[in-house]
Amino acid sequence: MVTARRYLRLYLVFFRNCIVREMEFRGNFFANAFTTGAWLLYYIFFIEIVYSQTNAVAGWTKGQALVLAGSFSLTWGLMNALFTPNLSMLPDYIQKGTFDLTLTKPVDSQFLASARTINLAEFSRALLSVFVIAYGVSVSGISVTAVSLAIYVVLLACSLCILLGIDSLIMTLSFWLVRIRNLDAAFWSVSMMARYPVDIFGGTVLKNILTFFIPMAFIATVPARGIAQTMQVWMLPLALAFAVGLMIASRWLWLFAVRNYSSAGG
Amino acid sequence: MVTQTVALAPARPPRWRKWWAVFNLHLQDSFAYRAQGIVWILTDTVPTITLPLMWLAAFGNRQVLNGFTRTELVAYYLCMSVCANLAQAHPWEIAHDIKDGKLSIYLTRPFSYYWFNFASNVSWRLVRSLMFVPFFGLALLVLRSHLAWEDFHIGWTFWVSLALAHVLSYQISWCLGQSAFFLVEVGGLFEFYYMIGGFLAGQMAPLQMLPKVISQIAHMLPFSYVLWFPVNIFLGRVPQASVAVGLAYQLCWIAVTAMLGQILWRVGLKRYTAVGL
Secondary structure, three states, X not given: OHHHHHHHHHHHHHHHHHHHHHHHOHHHHHHHHHHHHHHHHHHHHHXXXXXXXXXXXXXXXXXXXXXXXXXXXXXXXXXXXXXHHHHXXXXXXXXXXXXXXXXXXXXXXXXXXXXXXXXXXXXXHHHHHHHHHHHHHHHHOOOOOHHHHHHHHHHHHHHHHHHHHHHHHHHHHHHOOOOOOOHHHHHHHHHHHXXXXXXXXXXXXXXXXXXXXXXXXXXXXXXXXXHHOOOOOOHHHHHHHHHHHHHHHHHHHHHHHHHOOOOOOO | OHHHHHHHHHHOOOHHHHHHHHHXXXXXXXXXOHHHHHHHHHHHHHHHHHHHHHHHHHHOOOOEEOOEEHHHHHHHHHHHHHHHHHHOOOOHHHHHHHHHOOHHHXXXXXXXXXXXXXXXXHHHHHHHHHHHHHHHHHHHHHXXXXXXXXXXXXXXXXXXXXHHHHHHHHHHHHHHHHHHHOOOOOHHHHHHHHHHHHHHOOOOOXXXXXXXXXXXXXXXXXXXXXXXXXXXXXXXXXXXXXXHHHHHHHHHHHHHHHHHHHHHHHHHHHHOOOOOO
16 A cells, blocks of 8 residues: 555656656647647548448448547557557667666666656547547437446456557567567557457458457457447456456566566677 | 770779669668568558458448449559558658758768668668568458459559659658758657648548548649559559649659759758757
8 A cells, every 4th residue: 555655656756747848848749739639630530531431331330430439549549648658768778778777766667667757748639539439429329328338438448458568568578679679660550450440350360360369359449339339248358358467468578578687788 | 095994993983883882781771670670561561451441341232432343442552552662751861860960971971962862762662662572461361352453554654653753752751851950840740741641642541532622632732643643553543644644743743842852951951050969
């Protein structure tokens, strides 16, 4: 309990530092907030174009597709706000040897390596996503109940955990793949598959891979199904299992990597 | 007399030898960073697979969607990915060289930075295309049930338009990269370019699918001549008469961007202070 309070206090300090820094470069902050919002609108525009030609894509109506797009963008925005700015720097720190500083601090190294900086501009994407979700819900005429909303929130939390777990696993590999500076782009491109309903992959092997192996279906497709009440029952426990499993796996790999880390230049 | 000329020859190697050396250097460099390259290619492969799948799912029971058959639509995105590999240049390297002050090193060398970067881009395009082959195979595998060889055109007009597209894309990057002379932070501008440029080049959706006003604007701007134009020649969707007009547009935009690039270079170098050195 004491440790939890200590980490919470530490996190609040990180947060305050980031606000102070962002407000120093206000122009840059607003430009970034604008661009991240624009990327969301860009994708919404794609949905508009596709649905200008048709009423349904693999069984998804336009409203449902908007809910899916909003859900993806919400977790993606939170991910980019809280974790990716840190994890993406990891190859750099390891290559230059500055990661040693992280290890000398009297705090958990994984916590420090994944939560030190916060990209506040990305919250604009997350906020805009909520409006897109609400818009999608109203377009598709979904009647949201307290239960479906609760399930949706749980599924979104799972989605965030799954993304964090995968990102963490990939970026931890940089302890061995020191030369690949753009490992974060690998995570980025894989997770881009979650932006689309997993059903567009048809009854193919690929759909099963994206559901059961690289669980991209649980990032946005399943949460959107949760709120639209088109979800199958087995999806909820599987989402929870993936979230918990990936959290444990990423923790385990991190500890293993740090134990075998021998600093740069050696 | 003859022996004298031969003796002098090594001191003045032909021009092409210099450029071959630069090209070769970049080629080796590209191979050295192949792992990073593969990651970048992965980022291109995902949309090459997902975007056509999204459209295919939109067909429903129809055979034709806004003039596109399933095969044509898949061919559109596959050809788009090949053209993007061969033609699309990026402004980052130029901007980084200016920002880090590395440009100074190139300024003291006996060749122009413009052509040095051009050689770098060509060699990277070649290596990248080579590395793209297995990923392209993967895309073919996923989309295999919609593949068929229809009346596609890979004659000389396609290759000429692709070559011009390569030059045009490089020129656009050359101009954009030089914005680093004038701006403190170029990331936002480049991101905006990737968003709007990619969209107007037809990378997200065929321009035929967009509202008429937008596609008309796209036809006037240079971006559609980087990807959309060669891809549509390949698909056989550009009438013979319009091919010449399109090629003329490409040349026109190359001339305009070349001029703009020259102006930026002249003015930019005066402002350049080699920060970081």
